[in-house]
Amino acid sequence: MNATIDTAGTKWSHWLGSNGIGVFQGCRYSEFGLYRPLNDCLMRSLGRGLCSVCSEALVLRAHGSATAIDQPQPPETTVTLGQNGSQVFSFTNIAPITSNVLITWKLDGNQVATGTTTHTVQASGLSLGAHVLRVELLDRTAFVRRDPSRLLQQAREWSVQVTVPAPDLVVDAFVPSATTIQAGTDIALATTVRNVGTTSAPAHEVAHFLSLDQSISASDVFLGRSPVPALGNNASTVNNRPSVRIPAFVTPGTYWLAAWVDYDNTVPETEEGNNLRLVQVRIDPPACGTALAGPTSSAYPEGSGGRELQPDHSPTRCRR
Numbered sequence: 001m002n003a004t005i006d007t008a009g010t011k012w013s014h015w016l017g018s019n020g021i022g023v024f025q026g027c028r029y030s031e032f033g034l035y036r037p038l039n040d041c042l043m044r045s046l047g048r049g050l051c052s053v054c055s056e057a058l059v060l061r062a063h064g065s066a067t068a069i070d071q072p073q074p075p076e077t078t079v080t081l082g083q084n085g086s087q088v089f090s091f092t093n094i095a096p097i098t099s100n101v102l103i104t105w106k107l108d109g110n111q112v113a114t115g116t117t118t119h120t121v122q123a124s125g126l127s128l129g130a131h132v133l134r135v136e137l138l139d140r141t142a143f144v145r146r147d148p149s150r151l152l153q154q155a156r157e158w159s160v161q162v163t164v165p166a167p168d169l170v171v172d173a174f175v176p177s178a179t180t181i182q183a184g185t186d187i188a189l190a191t192t193v194r195n196v197g198t199t200s201a202p203a204h205e206v207a208h209f210l211s212l213d214q215s216i217s218a219s220d221v222f223l224g225r226s227p228v229p230a231l232g233n234n235a236s237t238v239n240n241r242p243s244v245r246i247p248a249f250v251t252p253g254t255y256w257l258a259a260w261v262d263y264d265n266t267v268p269e270t271e272e273g274n275n276l277r278l279v280q281v282r283i284d285p286p287a288c289g290t291a292l293a294g295p296t297s298s299a300y301p302e303g304s305g306g307r308e309l310q311p312d313h314s315p316t317r318c319r320r
Contacts, residue, residue, distance in 0.1 A: 001057035002043060003027045004035050012037050012053045014145045019052045052143075059143045063151040068095040068137050072156050079158055080270060081123040082165035082198030089133060089158060090118040099141040106134045123162045131160040166270045168197030169204070171277035172236055174259040179279065184248035184286035191259045191277075193228050194236035197270055201231045206239050207263040210246065211256045214278055220258075221247060228261065248286040257281050 004011045009023035016022065020038055027036035027044070036044065038051035050058065070092040079087050095101045105113040108131050113119050121133060139152040147153075170193070177188035189208055195201045206228050210221040226241050256278045265272070 002037055002051070002053050005033060007035060009035065009037065015052045015056075021052055055143045056145065059139075059141060060147065060149075060151050063139065063154075064149070066094070067154050068093055068101070068139060069135065069154050069156045070094045074158075077158055078161065080161045080163060081121070082163060083123055083128070084165065085123045085198060086120055087123075087160070088118060088120050089135070091135065091156065093117050093137065095137070095139045096141070099139045102138040102140060104136045104138075106136065108132055109134075121160055123160075126160070126162045128162050128164065131162065133158045133160055163198075163270050165198040167195050167199055167201030167231070167233075167267060168270045168274070169201055169231070169261045169267060170194055170196055170274050171206075171259050171261050174257070174277040174279055176257055176279055176281065179281045180284065181246050181281055182284045182286060183246055183250045183252065186243045186245050189223075189241045189244050189257075189259070191226075191239040191241075191261070192236055193231065193239060193261050195231035195233060198233060200233060201267050201269075203230045204228050204262045204267050205264065206259055206261045208241070208244065209258040209260065210250065210283075211258055211278075212253075214256055216258055216260060216276070221250060223257075225263070246283065250283050252283050252285045255281055255283055 001011065004023075007023060009016055009021075012021060015037065022037070022039075023035045024037070024039050025032060025035055027034045037053040038044075040048060041051035041054060042048045043050070043054055072091040073089065074087070081087055093101060093103070103115055103117065104111060105116075105119045107121070119133070119135070121131075134155055134157045136153070136155045139154075141152070144152060171191060172194045173190075173192040175190045177190075181187055191206050191208075193206060204227075205225045207225040208223040209216050210223060211217075212220075223244050223246075224241070226239050228239055229237060231237060257280075259277050261275045262269070263275070269275075
């Protein structure tokens with residue numbers, strides 16, 4: 001930025017005549033044919049300051065490497081609010097205080113605030129559906145006179161979804177008593193269910209499955225269900241099942257134990273795709289004992305897929 005073969009100094013023409021800026025022959029280790037913007041600055045002699053051209057290039061390089069809108073909160077770019085909810089949006093401005101920074105907040109394109117790094121959105125004043133909150137930062141530093149790539153203008157956007165208040169059930173934690181299990185034996189399952197929605201959730205059920213992959217289908221083994229009480233907003237409960245049988249017919253190998261809250265969709269939620277949590281386990285061959293028949297679909301909960309055991313009173317057998 002501070003070297004040219006142009007005797008007119010077009011590269012820094014916007015600085016010519018200011019702060020001693022002109023066109024001086026000799027730079028980049030060449031005595032002739034290359035020109036510098038100041039007779040003597042730090043780029044030529046130690047103990048000097050940077051000239052205006054060098055300072056401008058340094059500031060532009062800094063803005064090209066890092067955004068002045070630092071640590072935006074919330075960090076997610078999509079935020080969901082109930083009709084009566086609110087959300088604080090903020091960021092850390094790392095542009096120098098001396099840069100005369102201009103900060104502007106816009107909601108759906110309309111200016112709603114200026115001069116602050118924090119803004120609160122109240123959903124009660126918005127229609128249902130999607131909205132866009134945008135914060136714009138302009139570094140008006142006197143060190144820069146020309147910014148063709150608009151590096152000093154930066155922005156951050158959030159998509160704000162305003163929804164009808166509803167519960168949202170998630171599995172906060174799912175802990176089996178063992179991750180290496182012998183087929184035909186019992187384990188305990190502890191499932192922590194939380195309502196992260198904006199309103200209370202009625203009583204429902206959590207179901208457990210054994211699957212070869214990370215999705216639940218009709219080929220998976222149903223391990224039963226258990227009731228979950230009603231949960232207020234952000235309330236949680238631990239569902240304990242102390243004795244859950246891993247069927248003897250399960251082929252040894254690696255599986256996924258799954259906890260699926262509200263698996264039969266009795267609770268309308270703001271998000272239906274976050275109700276499943278999985279833990280990888282290993283199933284070992286069963287010991288000698290009473291045989292179990294293969295799975296049948298007649299006893300399995302309608303619409304949820306999977307298999308449930310039926311007793312087999314045939315003579316005992318042993319898998320080696």
